[in-house]
Each structure stands twice: as structure tokens, then as C-alpha cells.
Amino acid sequence: MKPSLALPALLLVLAGPAHGAADPETVARGKYLAAAGDCVACHTAPDGRPYAGGRAVESPFGDIYSSNITPDRKFGIGDYSLEDFSRAVRLGVRKDGAQLYPAMPYPSYAKISDADIAALYAFFMNGIEAVPQAAPKTALAWPFSMRWGVKFWNWAFAPEGVSAHAEAPDPLGRGRYLVESLGHCGSCHTPRGLAFQEKGYGADDEHFLAGAEIGGWPTPSLRAGGSGRGLPQWSEDDIVEFLATGRNRFGAVVGEMELVITHSTSQLTEADNRAIATFLKSLPAHADTSAAAPAAAPDTAQRLTAAKVDVNSGERLYLDNCNACHFVDGKGAPPAFPPLAGNTLVEAESPSGVIHVILSGARLPSTPRAPSDIAMPNFDWRLSDDEVAKIASFVRSSWGNRGDAVTADQVAKIRKEIGKVKPSAAPDVK
Ligand code: HEC
Ligand code: HEC
Ligand code: HEC
Structure with a gap:
């Protein structure tokens, strides 16, 4: 044996990871899967170190810290074995035996395959830096403080078992696997029942991805098959473009979905985003079968360009404040300025999304495929509740849009909410 070779090898073993030698390929695969699972979004506090936890995940029972x-x-989880890790991520059981709250999306992660769990484990043990820092303790009020209660919840609601599509070679199966398991898209896009359970955890259930509301924002239905308004009008290419860049000819991302685009879907391969789109297209649209796309009604544009527009009307306010970027035809200039005509957020049953955007503004995420920094200014300092209500009512009912009118009270309520919360900084990690 040549000592000159053995010594560096020995040093490498001593200094190297204590969790078994993981080959770099598996670690890299784990990193990709962690992006697909968007682990970083919840496990990083605003301005915190990546994966060091401490982000408050809102639940109806109180904040739950990651x-x-x-x-x-x-x-951290340095003393977790692969077995421990698998139980925590897929079954929601901590190493010490305590139940995790379903704010950690283990009901979806239950479907992750054994091979993918092993790769994730390799990445978390070998691919990221240890941060010696305690995450804040979660303290829910009784009875929710009793973690064992979650056992009954699991028994009643949590699906079990690895997805049958984990190794699917076809895009449809692959997309289904990504959406139902790692993507945990249902945790925001599936309506919730009384016990806060998702009303369906997979494609076999008609409630799956049928649209919901989180933190007061409407989350649209992702059931993109059939006809009807919203996603059924998007082509597979439109969906792929949105997932990769956060924008397309129908709109631009705002709110919670921005973290998903920034840290997760924009990091995925084109093939995987296409698989997700193929799967979403295979889901028949929900009950709302109201006719097809609004034929960009020309009368709104005509009304706006007519010589006389009432001084204090929604039309006038739109011309003065919004027209520069979204234009009289409401078509904007995508991908920089999203259209407001036929836009899911603008037409949503709940107007809270539009009100939020007008008051707070929004900034498009910069992604590998669309590196840019384009923002919509905030109007909270400039427009009264009544003016915001008038503009919102106008955009919700123009160019063929079919949203209800908005009241000044609705605006006042959201203005108050915004005043209370600090804008949640997206964790800055690569
Ligand atoms: C939607 C937010 C969210 C996402 C996404 C998420 N987690 Fe969690 N996770 C949490 C929360 C919250 C807790 C703590 C729950 C509790 O204390 O009951 C947690 C707990 C955990 C734990 C238990 C650790 C311990 O000992 O307390 C592990 C392991 C874990 N997550 C791994 C992951 C991995 C791996 C991913 C990505 C595949 C991920 N999480 C994605 C919110 C999330
Ligand atoms: C300086 C240009 C500019 C002005 C002025 C402007 N916007 Fe925007 N708007 C944008 C950009 C850029 C976005 C995309 C931001 C994002 O998605 O993060 C946007 C996004 C939006 C969205 C969200 C669209 C979606 O697809 O999610 C709505 C609604 C909206 N604007 C309405 C308005 C209204 C109403 C006004 C007038 C009060 C206005 N905008 C004024 C540039 C502008
Ligand atoms: C943390 C919550 C959350 C998660 C997780 C989430 N979304 Fe979203 N998503 C939203 C919200 C809120 C909106 C509405 C805002 C917008 O359109 O920009 C949205 C909008 C969308 C839209 C645009 C739909 C339309 O009609 O405008 C698509 C497509 C989408 N999400 C796909 C996905 C996919 C695929 C996943 C899983 C990989 C996912 N989302 C996971 C919150 C989430």
C-alpha cells in the first residue's frame, strides 16, 4: 500500500460526511428533488439561512414553525437515519416519535418513491451546510398543542403508500407523480374540508386541484381539461411557460405562487414542466362549464378612447393609473406587462387578489429562463378605498371579464391586513 495515497483518502474519510458515502450523482439528484418539493420555501425563515427552519407556516390553529x-x-436532522428521515417526510413522524402537524405536507410526500427519498436524504446529509441554530418552538393552543391528536387526523384523512406512477416513463404518469407527491400542488389548490384536510389527494378525486383560497387570496383551479374559463383556455405550452418563468400571455404570477415558481418549478427541466402540464390538461374541468374565452370585447377600448370619460369613474381612474402598462384593450404587453382581460386573478370569484395587487404592487420573479426585474408599483399611498374599488370593479367587468363589483369596505379590510403583515421576503437561495 502506498501511504502517499492512503493518507489523503483517510483524511477525506475523517473530514467527510458521517452519513455514509453518498455519490455526487445521488446528491445532485436529491438537490433536484428538493427543488421539486420546494423544501426551501417553508424551511427558510425570511432573511434566514437556507433550510435552518423558523418560517411560520400559517394554519387556522396558529402559526407552526418549520x-x-x-x-x-x-x-437539525444530523442524527436522522434514512429510516428516520423517510418516516418524517412520508408519514409525519419525528425521530422522537412525536407527530408533525400537516403544515408539513407529508400527506402528499407519502407518495414519494423509496429511491427519491434516498436521494433526498443524501442531499440533506451531504449537500447542504449544517446550521447550529434552534428553530422557534411551535406553541398552539390546547387541544391542538397535543401532537398525538394528529394520529386520528392521519387515520381519517392522510393517504398512504407510494405513488403507482413513481417510475412512470410517460409524461402523463410522470406529471401525475410530480404534482401529487413532491409538488404538493394540492396543499394550496385543493379546497379544504372542516378538519382542514384537503378534499382529495389525487387525480381520482374530483375535488383535487379544484381551486381554493389561502391567506385570503384566491388559488385558481388547476383542472385544465375540457372547456370553461381559466386554465382550460391555456395550452400545454402556456402552462410550461408559466411554470418556468412566472408569466405568459394570460397573466403573471403574484402572491404565494411566486415562491413556488422561484424555488421550484423554474428549476425543473423543460421535460418535467411539460409532464406537469400534460397531467393538468388531463383533469376534466370542474362544474363551471360557462362558455369559452371572452371575445376581447372591443366596446371597453372604445369607451376608454371616447372623448368624454366621467372624471370620477372607474374608466377615468384606470386611464390615469393603469393604462400606461395594461392599455385600453386590457391586453397589456406580455410577458412584461400581463393582460387583465381574461386573467384568472382579475376574474376570480374573490376580488382579494386584485385588491392586494393594486394596493401593494407586485414584482415578477427573475428565473433562469426569464431573468428580469419588472415591477408593478403600489398604489396604496395614492388611491383611496373608494378609488381602488372603482378601478377593481372596472377591470373585473371590462373586456369580457365577468367578476362582481368591489366595495370600498372590501378594500378597507385588505388595506388593514396589509398594514399588519410585513412583506414576506423570498429566501435568497440558489
Ligand atoms: C408547506 C411548508 C413545508 C414544505 C414545503 C416542507 N416542509 Fe418540512 N416541515 C414543515 C413544518 C411546518 C414542519 C414542522 C411541523 C411540526 O413541528 O409539527 C416540518 C418538519 C419537517 C421535518 C421534521 C424535522 C424535525 O425533526 O422536526 C423534516 C425532516 C422535514 N420537514 C423535511 C422536509 C423536506 C425534505 C421537504 C421537501 C421535500 C419539506 N420538509 C418541505 C413545513 C414544510
Ligand atoms: C408601470 C407599469 C404598471 C402600472 C402603471 C400598473 N401595472 Fe399592473 N402590473 C404591472 C406588472 C409588471 C405586473 C406583473 C407583476 C407580477 O406579476 O409580479 C402587473 C400585474 C398586475 C395584476 C396581476 C396580474 C396577474 O396576472 O396576476 C393586476 C390585477 C394589475 N397589474 C392591475 C393593475 C391596475 C388595476 C393598475 C392601475 C391601478 C395597474 N395594474 C398599474 C405593471 C403595471
Ligand atoms: C403555497 C401555495 C401554492 C402552491 C404550493 C402551489 N400554488 Fe399554484 N398558485 C397559488 C396561488 C395563490 C395562485 C394565484 C396567483 C397567480 O395566479 O399568480 C397560483 C396560480 C397558479 C397557476 C396559474 C393559474 C391561473 O389560472 O392563473 C398555475 C398554472 C399554478 N398555480 C400551478 C401550480 C402547480 C403546478 C403547483 C405544484 C407544482 C402549484 N401551483 C403549487 C398558490 C400555490
Whole structure:
């Protein structure tokens, strides 16, 4: 044996990861899967170190703080075996036996395959830095403070078992696997029942991805098959473009979905985003079968360009404040300025999304395929509740849009909410 070779090898073993030698390929695959699972979005506090936990995940029972999942042995999951890790991620059981709250999307992650769990484990043990820092403790009020209660919830609601599509070679099966398991898209897009359970955890259920509301924002239905308004009008290419860049000819991303685009879908391969789109297209649209796309009604544009527009009307306010970027025909200039005509957020049953955007503004995420920094200004300092209500009512009912009118009270309520919360900074991680 040549000592000159053995010594560096020995040093490498001593200094190297204590979690078995993971080959770099598996670690890289785990990194990709962690992006598909968007683990970083929840497990990083605003301005915190990646994966060190401490982000408050809202639930109807109170804030639940995410755990430190870096390989630190004291504060993180450094002493988790593969078995422990698998139980936590797929079954929601901590190493010490305590139940995790379903704010951690283990009901979806239950479907992750054994091979993918092993790759994720390799990445978390070998691919990220240990952060020796305790995440804040979750303290829910009784009875929710009793973690064992979650056992009954699991028994009643949580689906079990790895997806039958985990190794699917076809795009439809692959898309189904990504959406139902790692993507946990249903945690925001599926309506919730009384016990806060998702009303369906897979494609076999008609409630799956049928649209919901989170944090006061409407989350649109993702059932993109058939006809009707919203996603059924998007082609597969439109969906792929939105997932990769956060924008397309129908609109631009705002709100919670921005974290999903920034840290998850924009990092996926074109093939995987296409698989997701293929799967969404295969889901028949929900009950709302109201006729097809609005034929961009020309009368709104005509009304706006007519010589006389009432001084204090929604039309006038739109011309003065919005027209520069979204134009009289409401078509904007995608991908930089999204259209408001036929836009899901604008037409949503709940007007809270539009009101939020007008008051707070919005900034498009910069993604690998669309690196840019384009923003919509905030109007909260400039427009009264009544003016915002008039503009919102106007855009919701023009160019063929069919949303209800908005009241000044609705605006006042959201203005108050916004005043209370600090804007949630997207964690800055690559
Ligand atoms: C929607 C937010 C969210 C996402 C996404 C998420 N987690 Fe979690 N996770 C949490 C929360 C919240 C907790 C703590 C729950 C509790 O204390 O009951 C947690 C706990 C955990 C734990 C338990 C650790 C411990 O000992 O306390 C592990 C392991 C874990 N997550 C891994 C992951 C991995 C891996 C991913 C990505 C595949 C992921 N999480 C994605 C919210 C999330
Ligand atoms: C300086 C240009 C500019 C002006 C002026 C402007 N916007 Fe925007 N608007 C944008 C950009 C850019 C976005 C995309 C931001 C994003 O998605 O993060 C946007 C997004 C939106 C959205 C969300 C669309 C979607 O697909 O999610 C709505 C609704 C909206 N604007 C309405 C308005 C209204 C109403 C006004 C007038 C009060 C207005 N905008 C004024 C540039 C502008
Ligand atoms: C943390 C919550 C959350 C998660 C998780 C989430 N979304 Fe979303 N999504 C939203 C919200 C809120 C909107 C509405 C805002 C917007 O359109 O920009 C949205 C909008 C969308 C839209 C645009 C629909 C339309 O008609 O305008 C698509 C497509 C989409 N999401 C796909 C997905 C997919 C695919 C996944 C899983 C990989 C996913 N989302 C996971 C919250 C979420």
C-alpha cells in the first residue's frame, strides 16, 4: 500500500460526511428533488439561512414553525437515519416519535418513491451546510398543542403508500407523480374540508386541484381539461411557460405562487414542466362549464378612447393609473406587462387578489429562463378605498371579464391586513 495515497483518502474519510458515502450523482439528484418539493420555501425563515427552519407556516390553529433540516446533529436532522428521515417526510413522524402537524405536507410526500427519498436524504446529509441554530418552538393552543391528536387526523384523512406512477416513463404518469407527491400542488389548490384536510389527494378525486383560497387570496383551479374559463383556455405550452418563468400571455404570477415558481418549478427541466402540464390538461374541468374565452370585447377600448370619460369613474381612474402598462384593450404587453382581460386573478370569484395587487404592487420573479426585474408599483399611498374599488370593479367587468363589483369596505379590510403583515421576503437561495 502506498501511504502517499492512503493518507489523503483517510483524511477525506475523517473530514467527510458521517452519513455514509453518498455519490455526487445521488446528491445532485436529491438537490433536484428538493427543488421539486420546494423544501426551501417553508424551511427558510425570511432573511434566514437556507433550510435552518423558523418560517411560520400559517394554519387556522396558529402559526407552526418549520424545523431546522440542515445536517446539524443538535439543532437539525444530523442524527436522522434514512429510516428516520423517510418516516418524517412520508408519514409525519419525528425521530422522537412525536407527530408533525400537516403544515408539513407529508400527506402528499407519502407518495414519494423509496429511491427519491434516498436521494433526498443524501442531499440533506451531504449537500447542504449544517446550521447550529434552534428553530422557534411551535406553541398552539390546547387541544391542538397535543401532537398525538394528529394520529386520528392521519387515520381519517392522510393517504398512504407510494405513488403507482413513481417510475412512470410517460409524461402523463410522470406529471401525475410530480404534482401529487413532491409538488404538493394540492396543499394550496385543493379546497379544504372542516378538519382542514384537503378534499382529495389525487387525480381520482374530483375535488383535487379544484381551486381554493389561502391567506385570503384566491388559488385558481388547476383542472385544465375540457372547456370553461381559466386554465382550460391555456395550452400545454402556456402552462410550461408559466411554470418556468412566472408569466405568459394570460397573466403573471403574484402572491404565494411566486415562491413556488422561484424555488421550484423554474428549476425543473423543460421535460418535467411539460409532464406537469400534460397531467393538468388531463383533469376534466370542474362544474363551471360557462362558455369559452371572452371575445376581447372591443366596446371597453372604445369607451376608454371616447372623448368624454366621467372624471370620477372607474374608466377615468384606470386611464390615469393603469393604462400606461395594461392599455385600453386590457391586453397589456406580455410577458412584461400581463393582460387583465381574461386573467384568472382579475376574474376570480374573490376580488382579494386584485385588491392586494393594486394596493401593494407586485414584482415578477427573475428565473433562469426569464431573468428580469419588472415591477408593478403600489398604489396604496395614492388611491383611496373608494378609488381602488372603482378601478377593481372596472377591470373585473371590462373586456369580457365577468367578476362582481368591489366595495370600498372590501378594500378597507385588505388595506388593514396589509398594514399588519410585513412583506414576506423570498429566501435568497440558489
Ligand atoms: C408547506 C411548508 C413545508 C414544505 C414545503 C416542507 N416542509 Fe418540512 N416541515 C414543515 C413544518 C411546518 C414542519 C414542522 C411541523 C411540526 O413541528 O409539527 C416540518 C418538519 C419537517 C421535518 C421534521 C424535522 C424535525 O425533526 O422536526 C423534516 C425532516 C422535514 N420537514 C423535511 C422536509 C423536506 C425534505 C421537504 C421537501 C421535500 C419539506 N420538509 C418541505 C413545513 C414544510
Ligand atoms: C408601470 C407599469 C404598471 C402600472 C402603471 C400598473 N401595472 Fe399592473 N402590473 C404591472 C406588472 C409588471 C405586473 C406583473 C407583476 C407580477 O406579476 O409580479 C402587473 C400585474 C398586475 C395584476 C396581476 C396580474 C396577474 O396576472 O396576476 C393586476 C390585477 C394589475 N397589474 C392591475 C393593475 C391596475 C388595476 C393598475 C392601475 C391601478 C395597474 N395594474 C398599474 C405593471 C403595471
Ligand atoms: C403555497 C401555495 C401554492 C402552491 C404550493 C402551489 N400554488 Fe399554484 N398558485 C397559488 C396561488 C395563490 C395562485 C394565484 C396567483 C397567480 O395566479 O399568480 C397560483 C396560480 C397558479 C397557476 C396559474 C393559474 C391561473 O389560472 O392563473 C398555475 C398554472 C399554478 N398555480 C400551478 C401550480 C402547480 C403546478 C403547483 C405544484 C407544482 C402549484 N401551483 C403549487 C398558490 C400555490
